[in-house]
Amino acid sequence: MTTTGFSTLARLTGQSGGVPDLRIAEYPGPLGIHDAGQIATNIGEALIAQIVHGLTQAGAGSGAVAPRSDPRAIVFTGSEEEITRHFHEKEWSDGLPVIAPTIERVEAFVAQSGRRADERIAVLPSANRVATPWNIAVNAVMAGCLPAHMPLLIAAVEALGDERCSLNNIGSSSGIFPYVLVGGPIVQQLGIQSGPQLISRGPNPAIGRAIGLIVRNIAGFRPGASYMGTFGYPLGIVLAEHESSPWPPFHVEHGYSPDESTVTVGVTNNWGSSPSPYATADKSGAHVALELLCREVLKKTRLFNFPARGPDAEKIMLTLLLSPPVAQSLADAGYSKADVKRYIYEHATLPLEEYDWILRYTAIMRTTARKLVEAGVLPPEFAGSPGDRVRILSSPDVLHILVCGDPHRNRVMVMEGGHTQPTTRRVVSR
Amino acid sequence: MNPLNVVSPLGLKAVEDVAAARRLDTLDGKTIAEFWNGVFKGDQTFPVIRGLLRERFPRLNIIPFTEFPHVPGSDHPAHQRELARRMAALAREKGCDAVISGNGA
Numbered sequence: 001m002t003t004t005g006f007s008t009l010a011r012l013t014g015q016s017g018g019v020p021d022l023r024i025a026e027y028p029g030p031l032g033i034h035d036a037g038q039i040a041t042n043i044g045e046a047l048i049a050q051i052v053h054g055l056t057q058a059g060a061g062s063g064a065v066a067p068r069s070d071p072r073a074i075v076f077t078g079s080e081e082e083i084t085r086h087f088h089e090k091e092w093s094d095g096l097p098v099i100a101p102t103i104e105r106v107e108a109f110v111a112q113s114g115r116r117a118d119e120r121i122a123v124l125p126s127a128n129r130v131a132t133p134w135n136i137a138v139n140a141v142m143a144g145c146l147p148a149h150m151p152l153l154i155a156a157v158e159a160l161g162d163e164r165c166s167l168n169n170i171g172s173s174s175g176i177f178p179y180v181l182v183g184g185p186i187v188q189q190l191g192i193q194s195g196p197q198l199i200s201r202g203p204n205p206a207i208g209r210a211i212g213l214i215v216r217n218i219a220g221f222r223p224g225a226s227y228m229g230t231f232g233y234p235l236g237i238v239l240a241e242h243e244s245s246p247w248p249p250f251h252v253e254h255g256y257s258p259d260e261s262t263v264t265v266g267v268t269n270n271w272g273s274s275p276s277p278y279a280t281a282d283k284s285g286a287h288v289a290l291e292l293l294c295r296e297v298l299k300k301t302r303l304f305n306f307p308a309r310g311p312d313a314e315k316i317m318l319t320l321l322l323s324p325p326v327a328q329s330l331a332d333a334g335y336s337k338a339d340v341k342r343y344i345y346e347h348a349t350l351p352l353e354e355y356d357w358i359l360r361y362t363a364i365m366r367t368t369a370r371k372l373v374e375a376g377v378l379p380p381e382f383a384g385s386p387g388d389r390v391r392i393l394s395s396p397d398v399l400h401i402l403v404c405g406d407p408h409r410n411r412v413m414v415m416e417g418g419h420t421q422p423t424t425r426r427v428v429s430r
Numbered sequence: 431m432n433p434l435n436v437v438s439p440l441g442l443k444a445v446e447d448v449a450a451a452r453r454l455d456t457l458d459g460k461t462i463a464e465f466w467n468g469v470f471k472g473d474q475t476f477p478v479i480r481g482l483l484r485e486r487f488p489r490l491n492i493i494p495f496t497e498f499p500h501v502p503g504s505d506h507p508a509h510q511r512e513l514a515r516r517m518a519a520l521a522r523e524k525g526c527d528a529v530i531s532g533n534g535a
Binding site for chain 2: 001002003010015016017018019020021022023024027031032036039040043044047048051052055056057058059069071072073074075076077078079080082083087092100101102103106123124125127128129130131132135138139142163166168169213217218219220311314315364365366418419
Protein backbone atom coordinates (compact mmCIF):
# COMPACT_ATOMS: atom_id res chain seq x y z
CA MET A 1 0.00 0.00 0.00
CA THR A 2 1.18 3.51 -0.80
CA THR A 3 -0.18 7.02 -0.73
CA THR A 4 -0.52 9.31 -3.74
CA GLY A 5 2.89 10.23 -5.08
CA PHE A 6 4.58 7.09 -3.82
CA SER A 7 3.20 4.48 -6.21
CA THR A 8 5.97 5.12 -8.74
CA LEU A 9 8.47 4.56 -5.95
CA ALA A 10 6.76 1.27 -5.10
CA ARG A 11 6.87 0.17 -8.75
CA LEU A 12 10.55 1.11 -9.04
CA THR A 13 11.29 -0.72 -5.80
CA GLY A 14 9.64 -3.82 -7.24
CA GLN A 15 11.65 -3.49 -10.44
CA SER A 16 14.93 -3.02 -8.58
CA GLY A 17 14.21 -6.15 -6.57
CA GLY A 18 13.44 -8.15 -9.71
CA VAL A 19 9.62 -8.03 -9.35
CA PRO A 20 8.44 -5.64 -12.08
CA ASP A 21 4.85 -6.72 -11.57
CA LEU A 22 4.49 -5.73 -7.92
CA ARG A 23 0.81 -5.09 -7.19
CA ILE A 24 0.11 -1.71 -5.60
CA ALA A 25 -2.92 -0.18 -3.86
CA GLU A 26 -2.83 3.61 -3.53
CA TYR A 27 -4.44 5.60 -0.70
CA PRO A 28 -5.49 9.02 -2.06
CA GLY A 29 -3.73 12.06 -0.62
CA PRO A 30 -1.47 12.83 2.35
CA LEU A 31 -2.52 10.29 4.96
CA GLY A 32 -0.48 11.94 7.69
CA ILE A 33 -2.68 15.02 7.96
CA HIS A 34 -6.03 13.24 7.46
CA ASP A 35 -8.21 12.63 10.51
CA ALA A 36 -9.77 9.25 11.35
CA GLY A 37 -13.01 10.03 9.47
CA GLN A 38 -11.23 11.03 6.27
CA ILE A 39 -9.03 7.94 6.49
CA ALA A 40 -12.02 5.60 6.85
CA THR A 41 -13.81 7.28 3.93
CA ASN A 42 -10.79 7.15 1.64
CA ILE A 43 -10.08 3.52 2.44
CA GLY A 44 -13.71 2.53 1.80
CA GLU A 45 -14.12 4.52 -1.38
CA ALA A 46 -10.70 4.16 -3.00
CA LEU A 47 -8.34 1.71 -1.38
CA ILE A 48 -10.21 -1.44 -0.50
CA ALA A 49 -11.15 -2.40 -4.08
CA GLN A 50 -7.53 -1.98 -5.14
CA ILE A 51 -6.37 -4.26 -2.33
CA VAL A 52 -8.80 -7.00 -3.35
CA HIS A 53 -7.81 -6.58 -6.99
CA GLY A 54 -4.10 -6.69 -6.19
CA LEU A 55 -4.45 -9.88 -4.18
CA THR A 56 -6.56 -11.68 -6.77
CA GLN A 57 -5.63 -10.35 -10.22
CA ALA A 58 -2.26 -10.75 -11.95
CA GLY A 59 -0.63 -7.71 -13.52
CA ALA A 60 -0.08 -7.33 -17.23
CA GLY A 61 3.69 -7.70 -17.16
CA SER A 62 4.03 -10.76 -14.98
CA GLY A 63 7.35 -12.47 -15.42
CA ALA A 64 8.79 -9.98 -17.93
CA VAL A 65 12.57 -9.95 -18.14
CA ALA A 66 14.22 -6.61 -18.89
CA PRO A 67 17.07 -6.68 -21.41
CA ARG A 68 20.62 -5.77 -20.46
CA SER A 69 22.02 -2.84 -22.38
CA ASP A 70 25.31 -2.39 -24.22
CA PRO A 71 27.06 0.48 -22.43
CA ARG A 72 28.80 1.58 -25.64
CA ALA A 73 25.57 1.75 -27.63
CA ILE A 74 24.80 5.16 -29.10
CA VAL A 75 21.57 6.36 -27.49
CA PHE A 76 21.24 9.72 -29.27
CA THR A 77 22.82 11.77 -32.04
CA GLY A 78 22.57 15.55 -32.21
CA SER A 79 24.03 18.93 -31.33
CA GLU A 80 25.10 19.77 -27.76
CA GLU A 81 21.80 21.64 -27.30
CA GLU A 82 19.77 18.72 -28.68
CA ILE A 83 21.65 16.30 -26.47
CA THR A 84 20.97 18.43 -23.39
CA ARG A 85 17.28 18.57 -24.32
CA HIS A 86 17.14 14.79 -24.92
CA PHE A 87 18.82 14.06 -21.59
CA HIS A 88 16.36 16.38 -19.84
CA GLU A 89 13.45 14.57 -21.47
CA LYS A 90 14.85 11.21 -20.37
CA GLU A 91 15.39 12.64 -16.85
CA TRP A 92 19.07 11.78 -17.12
CA SER A 93 20.18 15.29 -16.14
CA ASP A 94 19.63 17.70 -13.27
CA GLY A 95 18.18 20.44 -15.47
CA LEU A 96 21.47 22.15 -16.26
CA PRO A 97 23.21 21.82 -19.64
CA VAL A 98 25.36 18.70 -19.92
CA ILE A 99 28.65 18.06 -21.66
CA ALA A 100 27.91 15.48 -24.37
CA PRO A 101 29.19 12.04 -23.26
CA THR A 102 30.73 10.89 -26.52
CA ILE A 103 32.63 7.61 -26.65
CA GLU A 104 35.92 9.48 -27.12
CA ARG A 105 35.38 11.68 -24.04
CA VAL A 106 34.24 8.75 -21.91
CA GLU A 107 37.22 6.65 -22.99
CA ALA A 108 39.59 9.46 -21.96
CA PHE A 109 38.01 9.53 -18.50
CA VAL A 110 38.13 5.73 -18.15
CA ALA A 111 41.82 5.78 -19.09
CA GLN A 112 42.53 8.10 -16.16
CA SER A 113 40.76 5.74 -13.77
CA GLY A 114 43.33 3.00 -14.29
CA ARG A 115 40.50 0.48 -14.29
CA ARG A 116 38.87 -1.72 -16.90
CA ALA A 117 35.84 0.02 -18.37
CA ASP A 118 33.54 -2.84 -17.33
CA GLU A 119 34.95 -3.48 -13.87
CA ARG A 120 32.20 -3.78 -11.26
CA ILE A 121 32.80 -0.97 -8.77
CA ALA A 122 29.56 -1.31 -6.82
CA VAL A 123 25.90 -2.20 -7.09
CA LEU A 124 24.04 0.93 -6.07
CA PRO A 125 20.59 0.90 -4.51
CA SER A 126 17.80 1.85 -4.87
CA ALA A 127 17.76 0.66 -8.52
CA ASN A 128 20.37 -2.01 -7.74
CA ARG A 129 22.33 -1.16 -10.85
CA VAL A 130 26.00 -1.83 -11.50
CA ALA A 131 28.41 1.10 -11.41
CA THR A 132 31.44 0.68 -13.66
CA PRO A 133 34.27 3.05 -14.61
CA TRP A 134 32.41 3.46 -17.91
CA ASN A 135 29.10 4.72 -16.56
CA ILE A 136 30.81 6.69 -13.77
CA ALA A 137 32.82 8.38 -16.53
CA VAL A 138 29.68 9.14 -18.56
CA ASN A 139 28.17 11.00 -15.63
CA ALA A 140 31.47 12.72 -14.85
CA VAL A 141 31.72 13.97 -18.45
CA MET A 142 28.13 15.24 -18.29
CA ALA A 143 28.84 17.10 -15.04
CA GLY A 144 31.85 18.97 -16.38
CA CYS A 145 34.50 17.07 -14.44
CA LEU A 146 38.06 16.47 -15.61
CA PRO A 147 39.52 13.03 -16.38
CA ALA A 148 41.82 13.48 -13.36
CA HIS A 149 38.76 13.37 -11.09
CA MET A 150 38.03 9.74 -11.96
CA PRO A 151 39.98 8.02 -9.12
CA LEU A 152 38.19 10.27 -6.63
CA LEU A 153 34.80 9.54 -8.16
CA ILE A 154 35.42 5.81 -8.23
CA ALA A 155 36.33 5.86 -4.53
CA ALA A 156 33.18 7.87 -3.84
CA VAL A 157 31.05 5.30 -5.69
CA GLU A 158 32.69 2.51 -3.69
CA ALA A 159 31.64 4.38 -0.55
CA LEU A 160 28.10 4.88 -1.88
CA GLY A 161 27.85 1.13 -2.45
CA ASP A 162 28.95 0.23 1.08
CA GLU A 163 26.09 -0.95 3.30
CA ARG A 164 27.35 1.37 6.04
CA CYS A 165 26.39 4.21 3.71
CA SER A 166 22.91 2.65 3.44
CA LEU A 167 22.12 4.56 0.26
CA ASN A 168 18.86 2.65 -0.10
CA ASN A 169 17.30 4.72 2.66
CA ILE A 170 17.98 8.26 1.42
CA GLY A 171 14.85 8.66 -0.72
CA SER A 172 12.99 10.05 2.32
CA SER A 173 10.62 13.03 2.19
CA SER A 174 13.02 14.95 4.41
CA GLY A 175 15.30 15.46 1.40
CA ILE A 176 18.54 13.71 2.33
CA PHE A 177 21.36 13.91 -0.20
CA PRO A 178 25.00 12.80 -0.19
CA TYR A 179 27.92 15.13 0.37
CA VAL A 180 31.55 14.29 -0.30
CA LEU A 181 34.50 15.05 1.96
CA VAL A 182 37.93 14.79 0.34
CA GLY A 183 41.02 14.25 2.51
CA GLY A 184 44.78 13.86 2.12
CA PRO A 185 47.20 14.91 -0.61
CA ILE A 186 44.58 14.68 -3.37
CA VAL A 187 43.01 17.87 -2.00
CA GLN A 188 46.06 19.85 -3.15
CA GLN A 189 46.65 17.74 -6.26
CA LEU A 190 43.18 18.39 -7.65
CA GLY A 191 42.82 21.89 -6.24
CA ILE A 192 39.80 20.90 -4.13
CA GLN A 193 38.67 24.00 -2.27
CA SER A 194 38.59 24.05 1.53
CA GLY A 195 38.48 27.77 2.31
CA PRO A 196 36.12 30.66 1.55
CA GLN A 197 32.93 29.63 -0.30
CA LEU A 198 34.45 26.20 -0.77
CA ILE A 199 31.41 24.42 -2.17
CA SER A 200 31.06 27.04 -4.91
CA ARG A 201 34.64 27.25 -6.15
CA GLY A 202 37.29 25.24 -7.98
CA PRO A 203 36.39 21.70 -9.04
CA ASN A 204 34.07 21.20 -6.04
CA PRO A 205 30.79 22.02 -7.87
CA ALA A 206 31.53 19.78 -10.86
CA ILE A 207 32.52 16.85 -8.64
CA GLY A 208 29.44 17.40 -6.49
CA ARG A 209 27.28 17.53 -9.59
CA ALA A 210 28.81 14.27 -10.85
CA ILE A 211 27.91 12.57 -7.57
CA GLY A 212 24.37 13.87 -7.94
CA LEU A 213 24.13 12.51 -11.50
CA ILE A 214 25.54 9.15 -10.40
CA VAL A 215 22.94 8.98 -7.62
CA ARG A 216 20.28 9.80 -10.23
CA ASN A 217 21.40 7.62 -13.14
CA ILE A 218 23.22 4.67 -11.61
CA ALA A 219 21.63 4.44 -8.17
CA GLY A 220 18.31 5.35 -9.80
CA PHE A 221 17.11 8.11 -7.45
CA ARG A 222 14.74 10.16 -9.62
CA PRO A 223 13.19 13.25 -8.04
CA GLY A 224 9.47 12.69 -7.60
CA ALA A 225 9.69 8.99 -8.38
CA SER A 226 12.13 7.46 -5.94
CA TYR A 227 13.83 10.55 -4.51
CA MET A 228 11.03 12.08 -2.50
CA GLY A 229 12.47 15.17 -0.83
CA THR A 230 9.46 17.45 -0.44
CA PHE A 231 11.28 20.57 -1.64
CA GLY A 232 13.89 18.90 -3.89
CA TYR A 233 17.66 18.81 -3.77
CA PRO A 234 20.54 21.25 -4.26
CA LEU A 235 23.57 20.32 -6.36
CA GLY A 236 26.01 18.01 -4.61
CA ILE A 237 28.34 19.40 -1.97
CA VAL A 238 32.09 18.74 -1.93
CA LEU A 239 34.08 19.64 1.19
CA ALA A 240 37.68 19.46 2.33
CA GLU A 241 39.20 20.46 5.64
CA HIS A 242 41.26 23.65 5.78
CA GLU A 243 45.01 23.37 6.20
CA SER A 244 44.91 25.77 9.17
CA SER A 245 42.76 23.41 11.23
CA PRO A 246 44.23 22.94 14.71
CA TRP A 247 43.03 19.35 14.83
CA PRO A 248 43.78 16.15 12.87
CA PRO A 249 41.59 15.89 9.76
CA PHE A 250 38.59 13.55 9.56
CA HIS A 251 40.36 10.76 7.68
CA VAL A 252 43.23 10.67 10.19
CA GLU A 253 40.70 10.57 13.05
CA HIS A 254 39.30 7.46 11.37
CA GLY A 255 42.58 5.59 11.10
CA TYR A 256 43.98 6.69 7.77
CA SER A 257 47.47 8.12 7.37
CA PRO A 258 47.84 11.86 6.67
CA ASP A 259 49.55 10.81 3.42
CA GLU A 260 46.59 8.78 2.22
CA SER A 261 43.99 10.35 -0.04
CA THR A 262 40.43 9.50 0.91
CA VAL A 263 36.85 10.22 0.01
CA THR A 264 34.11 10.13 2.62
CA VAL A 265 30.45 10.11 1.71
CA GLY A 266 28.07 11.55 4.26
CA VAL A 267 24.52 12.86 3.97
CA THR A 268 22.64 15.97 4.94
CA ASN A 269 19.19 17.41 4.44
CA ASN A 270 20.25 21.01 4.83
CA TRP A 271 22.74 23.62 3.81
CA GLY A 272 22.71 27.22 4.82
CA SER A 273 22.17 28.71 8.24
CA SER A 274 25.58 29.64 9.66
CA PRO A 275 25.37 31.63 12.90
CA SER A 276 28.43 33.18 14.49
CA PRO A 277 29.64 32.94 18.08
CA TYR A 278 30.90 36.15 19.71
CA ALA A 279 33.24 36.47 22.65
CA THR A 280 31.78 38.77 25.31
CA ALA A 281 32.82 40.08 28.70
CA ASP A 282 31.12 37.19 30.45
CA LYS A 283 31.82 34.33 28.04
CA SER A 284 34.76 33.34 25.88
CA GLY A 285 34.38 32.76 22.15
CA ALA A 286 34.99 29.04 22.73
CA HIS A 287 32.27 28.89 25.39
CA VAL A 288 29.76 30.68 23.17
CA ALA A 289 30.70 28.42 20.23
CA LEU A 290 29.92 25.33 22.31
CA GLU A 291 26.60 26.72 23.51
CA LEU A 292 25.69 27.83 20.01
CA LEU A 293 26.42 24.37 18.57
CA CYS A 294 24.14 22.81 21.21
CA ARG A 295 21.37 25.22 20.25
CA GLU A 296 21.83 24.48 16.55
CA VAL A 297 21.59 20.73 17.17
CA LEU A 298 18.28 21.26 18.96
CA LYS A 299 16.75 22.99 15.91
CA LYS A 300 16.95 20.00 13.63
CA THR A 301 14.05 18.29 11.87
CA ARG A 302 14.78 14.69 12.78
CA LEU A 303 15.35 15.52 16.43
CA PHE A 304 12.89 12.80 17.42
CA ASN A 305 15.38 10.18 16.23
CA PHE A 306 18.51 11.67 17.79
CA PRO A 307 18.43 9.86 21.15
CA ALA A 308 17.43 6.44 19.74
CA ARG A 309 19.97 3.64 20.01
CA GLY A 310 20.39 -0.08 19.43
CA PRO A 311 19.67 -2.27 16.38
CA ASP A 312 16.06 -1.06 16.07
CA ALA A 313 16.99 2.63 16.06
CA GLU A 314 17.19 4.78 12.97
CA LYS A 315 20.72 6.04 12.42
CA ILE A 316 21.54 9.73 12.50
CA MET A 317 24.63 11.75 11.67
CA LEU A 318 25.34 15.40 12.38
CA THR A 319 28.20 17.11 10.58
CA LEU A 320 29.45 20.25 12.26
CA LEU A 321 31.28 22.73 10.03
CA LEU A 322 33.48 25.11 11.98
CA SER A 323 35.31 27.94 10.30
CA PRO A 324 39.04 27.88 11.17
CA PRO A 325 38.91 30.73 13.74
CA VAL A 326 36.12 29.01 15.67
CA ALA A 327 38.09 25.75 15.72
CA GLN A 328 41.21 27.64 16.80
CA SER A 329 39.38 29.33 19.68
CA LEU A 330 38.19 25.92 20.87
CA ALA A 331 41.66 24.41 20.50
CA ASP A 332 43.19 27.36 22.37
CA ALA A 333 40.73 26.71 25.18
CA GLY A 334 42.01 23.13 25.37
CA TYR A 335 39.30 21.33 23.44
CA SER A 336 40.03 18.52 21.01
CA LYS A 337 37.45 17.39 18.45
CA ALA A 338 36.50 14.58 20.84
CA ASP A 339 36.08 17.10 23.69
CA VAL A 340 33.76 19.24 21.58
CA LYS A 341 31.66 16.21 20.69
CA ARG A 342 31.50 15.16 24.35
CA TYR A 343 30.44 18.68 25.41
CA ILE A 344 27.60 18.76 22.89
CA TYR A 345 26.49 15.27 23.85
CA GLU A 346 26.35 16.29 27.52
CA HIS A 347 24.78 19.72 27.08
CA ALA A 348 22.33 19.44 24.15
CA THR A 349 19.28 18.77 26.31
CA LEU A 350 15.54 19.36 26.18
CA PRO A 351 12.74 19.12 28.74
CA LEU A 352 11.22 15.67 28.33
CA GLU A 353 7.76 17.18 27.68
CA GLU A 354 9.19 19.16 24.74
CA TYR A 355 10.84 16.04 23.29
CA ASP A 356 7.59 14.11 23.78
CA TRP A 357 5.63 16.80 21.88
CA ILE A 358 8.04 16.56 18.95
CA LEU A 359 7.82 12.77 18.97
CA ARG A 360 4.06 12.70 19.27
CA TYR A 361 3.19 15.34 16.68
CA THR A 362 6.02 15.50 14.13
CA ALA A 363 7.44 11.98 13.95
CA ILE A 364 6.15 9.43 11.46
CA MET A 365 5.85 6.77 14.14
CA ARG A 366 3.48 8.90 16.33
CA THR A 367 4.56 7.30 19.57
CA THR A 368 5.67 8.51 22.99
CA ALA A 369 9.03 8.54 24.71
CA ARG A 370 7.75 6.14 27.33
CA LYS A 371 6.72 3.59 24.68
CA LEU A 372 10.15 3.83 23.06
CA VAL A 373 11.78 3.27 26.44
CA GLU A 374 9.67 0.13 26.80
CA ALA A 375 10.79 -0.98 23.31
CA GLY A 376 14.41 -0.53 24.33
CA VAL A 377 15.03 2.22 21.76
CA LEU A 378 15.38 5.07 24.30
CA PRO A 379 17.27 4.98 27.61
CA PRO A 380 15.38 5.00 30.96
CA GLU A 381 15.83 8.77 31.51
CA PHE A 382 13.16 9.30 28.80
CA ALA A 383 10.55 7.72 31.10
CA GLY A 384 11.05 10.42 33.75
CA SER A 385 9.00 13.48 34.69
CA PRO A 386 7.84 16.04 32.07
CA GLY A 387 10.21 18.72 33.35
CA ASP A 388 13.31 16.49 33.39
CA ARG A 389 15.98 17.53 30.91
CA VAL A 390 17.05 14.67 28.64
CA ARG A 391 20.16 14.39 26.48
CA ILE A 392 19.06 14.56 22.89
CA LEU A 393 21.99 12.68 21.32
CA SER A 394 22.51 8.95 21.67
CA SER A 395 26.28 9.32 21.72
CA PRO A 396 29.10 11.76 20.94
CA ASP A 397 29.91 9.45 18.03
CA VAL A 398 26.97 10.67 15.93
CA LEU A 399 28.78 14.03 15.66
CA HIS A 400 31.42 14.69 12.99
CA ILE A 401 33.50 17.85 12.97
CA LEU A 402 35.02 19.41 9.85
CA VAL A 403 37.09 22.59 9.87
CA CYS A 404 36.56 24.46 6.63
CA GLY A 405 35.32 27.67 5.09
CA ASP A 406 36.52 31.24 5.28
CA PRO A 407 39.59 31.47 7.57
CA HIS A 408 38.61 35.02 8.48
CA ARG A 409 35.07 34.36 9.65
CA ASN A 410 33.64 33.05 12.93
CA ARG A 411 30.83 30.87 11.64
CA VAL A 412 29.43 27.41 12.31
CA MET A 413 26.95 25.22 10.48
CA VAL A 414 25.26 22.00 11.56
CA MET A 415 24.32 19.61 8.76
CA GLU A 416 21.72 17.04 9.68
CA GLY A 417 21.59 13.59 8.12
CA GLY A 418 19.88 10.32 8.71
CA HIS A 419 19.91 6.61 7.86
CA THR A 420 23.58 6.52 6.88
CA GLN A 421 27.00 6.61 8.48
CA PRO A 422 29.97 8.50 7.03
CA THR A 423 31.70 6.01 4.76
CA THR A 424 35.33 6.42 3.74
CA ARG A 425 37.37 4.88 0.92
CA ARG A 426 40.97 5.34 -0.16
CA VAL A 427 41.48 7.06 -3.48
CA VAL A 428 43.65 4.75 -5.57
CA SER A 429 45.43 6.26 -8.55
CA ARG A 430 46.77 3.61 -10.92
CA MET B 431 29.18 21.61 -35.96
CA ASN B 432 28.85 17.92 -36.70
CA PRO B 433 26.28 16.01 -34.68
CA LEU B 434 27.66 14.13 -31.72
CA ASN B 435 26.97 10.51 -30.83
CA VAL B 436 26.44 9.96 -27.12
CA VAL B 437 26.12 7.01 -24.75
CA SER B 438 23.81 6.26 -21.85
CA PRO B 439 24.57 7.41 -18.27
CA LEU B 440 22.48 4.62 -16.72
CA GLY B 441 23.76 1.78 -14.60
CA LEU B 442 23.65 -1.80 -15.78
CA LYS B 443 20.93 -4.10 -14.55
CA ALA B 444 22.17 -6.35 -11.77
CA VAL B 445 19.07 -8.24 -10.63
CA GLU B 446 17.28 -10.93 -12.64
CA ASP B 447 13.54 -10.44 -12.89
CA VAL B 448 11.22 -13.04 -11.43
CA ALA B 449 7.50 -13.49 -11.85
CA ALA B 450 5.32 -12.17 -9.08
CA ALA B 451 3.71 -14.81 -6.88
CA ARG B 452 0.52 -16.36 -8.27
CA ARG B 453 -2.59 -14.40 -7.29
CA LEU B 454 -5.34 -15.93 -5.18
CA ASP B 455 -8.51 -17.08 -6.97
CA THR B 456 -10.62 -15.56 -4.17
CA LEU B 457 -10.08 -14.15 -0.68
CA ASP B 458 -12.93 -16.22 0.72
CA GLY B 459 -11.55 -18.79 3.17
CA LYS B 460 -7.96 -17.57 2.79
CA THR B 461 -5.50 -16.32 5.42
CA ILE B 462 -3.86 -12.93 4.96
CA ALA B 463 -1.10 -11.26 6.99
CA GLU B 464 -0.71 -7.57 7.72
CA PHE B 465 2.91 -6.33 7.74
CA TRP B 466 3.52 -2.92 9.27
CA ASN B 467 6.77 -1.01 9.73
CA GLY B 468 5.45 1.02 12.63
CA VAL B 469 4.93 4.31 10.79
CA PHE B 470 2.48 6.29 8.63
CA LYS B 471 -0.62 5.47 10.68
CA GLY B 472 -0.74 1.77 9.90
CA ASP B 473 -2.26 1.34 13.35
CA GLN B 474 -5.25 3.36 12.05
CA THR B 475 -5.48 2.09 8.48
CA PHE B 476 -5.11 -1.65 9.04
CA PRO B 477 -8.10 -1.98 11.42
CA VAL B 478 -10.31 -0.14 8.90
CA ILE B 479 -9.06 -2.30 6.03
CA ARG B 480 -9.50 -5.42 8.17
CA GLY B 481 -13.10 -4.53 8.96
CA LEU B 482 -14.02 -3.82 5.34
CA LEU B 483 -12.39 -7.01 4.06
CA ARG B 484 -14.22 -9.08 6.66
CA GLU B 485 -17.52 -7.49 5.59
CA ARG B 486 -16.87 -8.59 2.02
CA PHE B 487 -15.34 -11.98 2.81
CA PRO B 488 -16.77 -13.33 6.09
CA ARG B 489 -14.60 -16.48 5.99
CA LEU B 490 -11.39 -14.51 5.40
CA ASN B 491 -8.85 -14.96 8.21
CA ILE B 492 -6.70 -11.85 8.77
CA ILE B 493 -3.67 -12.02 11.04
CA PRO B 494 -3.12 -8.47 12.34
CA PHE B 495 0.16 -6.62 12.22
CA THR B 496 0.49 -6.98 15.99
CA GLU B 497 1.31 -10.66 15.42
CA PHE B 498 4.44 -9.73 13.48
CA PRO B 499 7.55 -7.67 14.31
CA HIS B 500 6.94 -4.03 13.48
CA VAL B 501 9.69 -1.96 15.00
CA PRO B 502 10.19 1.46 13.38
CA GLY B 503 13.65 2.63 12.44
CA SER B 504 16.04 -0.29 11.94
CA ASP B 505 17.52 1.21 8.79
CA HIS B 506 20.62 -0.95 8.47
CA PRO B 507 20.25 -2.93 5.22
CA ALA B 508 21.39 -6.24 6.73
CA HIS B 509 19.02 -5.75 9.67
CA GLN B 510 16.19 -4.93 7.26
CA ARG B 511 16.86 -8.08 5.20
CA GLU B 512 16.96 -10.25 8.29
CA LEU B 513 13.71 -8.74 9.56
CA ALA B 514 12.05 -9.39 6.17
CA ARG B 515 13.22 -13.02 6.25
CA ARG B 516 11.88 -13.49 9.79
CA MET B 517 8.53 -11.99 8.87
CA ALA B 518 8.18 -14.12 5.74
CA ALA B 519 9.02 -17.26 7.72
CA LEU B 520 6.52 -16.30 10.39
CA ALA B 521 3.81 -15.72 7.75
CA ARG B 522 4.45 -19.18 6.30
CA GLU B 523 4.37 -20.68 9.77
CA LYS B 524 0.97 -19.07 10.37
CA GLY B 525 -0.36 -20.50 7.10
CA CYS B 526 -0.74 -17.20 5.27
CA ASP B 527 -1.79 -17.24 1.61
CA ALA B 528 -0.94 -13.57 1.02
CA VAL B 529 0.46 -10.47 2.66
CA ILE B 530 -0.58 -6.82 2.65
CA SER B 531 2.55 -4.76 3.16
CA GLY B 532 4.11 -1.42 2.40
CA ASN B 533 2.04 1.25 4.04
CA GLY B 534 4.35 3.89 2.60
CA ALA B 535 3.91 7.62 2.35
